[in-house]
Amino acid sequence: MSILIVDDEQDIRELVGDILQDEGYTVRLAANSDDCMAEINAEPPSLMILDIWLKDSRMDGIDILKTVKRDNPDVPVVIISGHGNIEIAVAAIKQGAYDFIEKPFNIDQLMVVVARAMETSRLRRENQELRRRDVASADMLGSSAAFKTLKSNLDKVTKSNGRVMLTGEPGSGKEMAARYIHSNSNRASAPFITVSSASIEPERMEEVLFGRETPERGVEPGLLEQAHGGVVYFDEVADMPLGTQGKILRVLTEQQFTRAGGTDKVRVDLRVISSTCRDLRSEIGLGRFRQELYDRLNVVPIPVPALSERCEDIPDLARHFIGWFHKTQGLPARSFTPEAETMLQTMPWPGNIRQLRNMVERVLILGDTSGPIEAHELPGTEPKSEAETGGLPLSGAIAALPLREARELFEREYLLTQINRFGGNISRTASFVGMERSALHRKLKSLGVVGTSRGGAGRGFTDYDE
Ligand SMILES: Nc1ncnc2c1ncn2[C@@H]1O[C@H](COP(=O)(O)OP(=O)(O)OP(=O)(O)O)[C@@H](O)[C@H]1O
Numbered sequence: 001m002s003i004l005i006v007d008d009e010q011d012i013r014e015l016v017g018d019i020l021q022d023e024g025y026t027v028r029l030a031a032n033s034d035d036c037m038a039e040i041n042a043e044p045p046s047l048m049i050l051d052i053w054l055k056d057s058r059m060d061g062i063d064i065l066k067t068v069k070r071d072n073p074d075v076p077v078v079i080i081s082g083h084g085n086i087e088i089a090v091a092a093i094k095q096g097a098y099d100f101i102e103k104p105f106n107i108d109q110l111m112v113v114v115a116r117a118m119e120t121s122r123l124r125r126e127n128q129e130l131r132r133r134d135v136a137s138a139d140m141l142g143s144s145a146a147f148k149t150l151k152s153n154l155d156k157v158t159k160s161n162g163r164v165m166l167t168g169e170p171g172s173g174k175e176m177a178a179r180y181i182h183s184n185s186n187r188a189s190a191p192f193i194t195v196s197s198a199s200i201e202p203e204r205m206e207e208v209l210f211g212r213e214t215p216e217r218g219v220e221p222g223l224l225e226q227a228h229g230g231v232v233y234f235d236e237v238a239d240m241p242l243g244t245q246g247k248i249l250r251v252l253t254e255q256q257f258t259r260a261g262g263t264d265k266v267r268v269d270l271r272v273i274s275s276t277c278r279d280l281r282s283e284i285g286l287g288r289f290r291q292e293l294y295d296r297l298n299v300v301p302i303p304v305p306a307l308s309e310r311c312e313d314i315p316d317l318a319r320h321f322i323g324w325f326h327k328t329q330g331l332p333a334r335s336f337t338p339e340a341e342t343m344l345q346t347m348p349w350p351g352n353i354r355q356l357r358n359m360v361e362r363v364l365i366l367g368d369t370s371g372p373i374e375a376h377e378l379p380g381t382e383p384k385s386e387a388e389t390g391g392l393p394l395s396g397a398i399a400a401l402p403l404r405e406a407r408e409l410f411e412r413e414y415l416l417t418q419i420n421r422f423g424g425n426i427s428r429t430a431s432f433v434g435m436e437r438s439a440l441h442r443k444l445k446s447l448g449v450v451g452t453s454r455g456g457a458g459r460g461f462t463d464y465d466e
Contacts, residue, residue, distance in 0.1 A: 004045035033059035069096035094218025146305035168304030171354030174275040190230030198239035213262035
């Protein structure tokens with residue numbers, strides 16, 4: 001826990017240093033940008049106090065600030081600006097400075113700002129640690145042979161920096177596998193950022209990925225910059241528009257990019273993990289995916305098995321989800337009868353683990369509140385009757401409803417099933433059900449189905465892209 005004071009005026013540097021040392025802080029001093037960068041590289045401080053005007057320095061204060069915010073975004077930087085230089089101080093805040101104090105400043109003012117900034121720094125570190133532990137504890141479950149092969153493949157790549165391409169059916173656990181690589185790599189304390197290719201409007205893609213710079217709002221970092229030092233996860237790369245594919249390819253080649261509306265080159269250190277449930281080779285054949293990008297992303301291909309290839313894991317996974325819903329939502333902690341367990345292992349699972357998780361949630365919400373879950377409570381196990389001959393059986397619940405409500409119930413169930421089938425991807429669901437994407441969004445909203453953002457740790461049945 002140290003404070004780095006960067007000022008070219010020896011008097012100020014030492015005076016501030018002495019005061020903070022008297023208050024019990026560990027202090028380091030730098031007179032110019034080279035000393036400053038050497039100190040940061042040796043060990044990032046908990047707080048930086050930076051004079052914006054540095055004489056005889058290779059970099060001025062703003063450049064140092066930009067570098068710190070890029071490489072060590074969690075280090076708060078308090079700017080010291082000359083009296084009357086308020087515009088520069090404001091510009092520094094826009095570049096991410098925590099606060100500024102004007103020269104000449106009094107000691108009390110300095111102490112208040114430092115105490116606040118140190119508290120912020122402490123909270124950020126705590127937060128990061130909690131996030132890290134949270135991800136690490138979101139352990140992947142499984143003991144089947146297919147799962148063990150997956151786990152051993154993932155373990156082989158955690159320590160390298162190689163680009164990984166995870167392939168597998170929707171909902172099979174590709175993102176979970178990517179998070180596992182991240183949380184077991186030396187990038188674990190740096191961010192894991194998901195880019196959900198399908199859910200970003202093509203015309204906003206560049207801004208979302210690369211960020212933007214405007215005179216009014218200053219720098220707004222994009223997802224790639226936010227992932228600096230960590231992992232960027234391209235979820236379903238096949239959905240990435242061709243134009244964006246070209247831009248990503250350039251970033252991967254040059255390791256740098258420019259924010260929309262900006263001129264500065266931004267350098268980023270990223271590990272890239274991608275996923276797809278489609279056959280990218282045929283996408284390339286159809287001219288929908290760029291061969292060069294495929295070659296760069298597909299350095300280490302790792303297949304993620306479908307749930308049907310690891311049926312023996314199903315009971316454990318189902319029990320794990322029951323425990324989770326019990327803990328987080330207070331749903332009843334029920335077990336399964338042996339018949340129900342067998343049924344789970346023999347049912348088709350086109351939506352894989354996500355479908356299993358959604359089904360468990362639904363059974364816990366709609367089913368009895370006590371006793372083990374019986375086979376007949378599982379959806380899809382109702383005795384087939386007219387369904388097989390083309391008619392639609394009406395359950396007592398539906399038959400008892402007025403038409404409008406019955407229709408709503410059916411639409412809700414139907415659309416949730418389709419969303420599940422397409423792994424939460426609204427564009428693909430819309431195209432299958434024959435609706436415009438925006439109309440589908442409106443419909444879901446009117447049915448009370450609210451989406452959560454993709455990329456969060458928990459993705460339930462309401463989890464579809466925006
Ligand atoms: N091994 C596992 N153990 C426990 N839960 C898992 C496991 N694998 C996946 N899950 C859970 O299954 C759900 C779907 O997983 P995930 O989002 O990683 O799938 P995906 O293949 O990335 O899906 P999509 O193709 O739609 O992006 C999530 O709720 C995740 O937490």
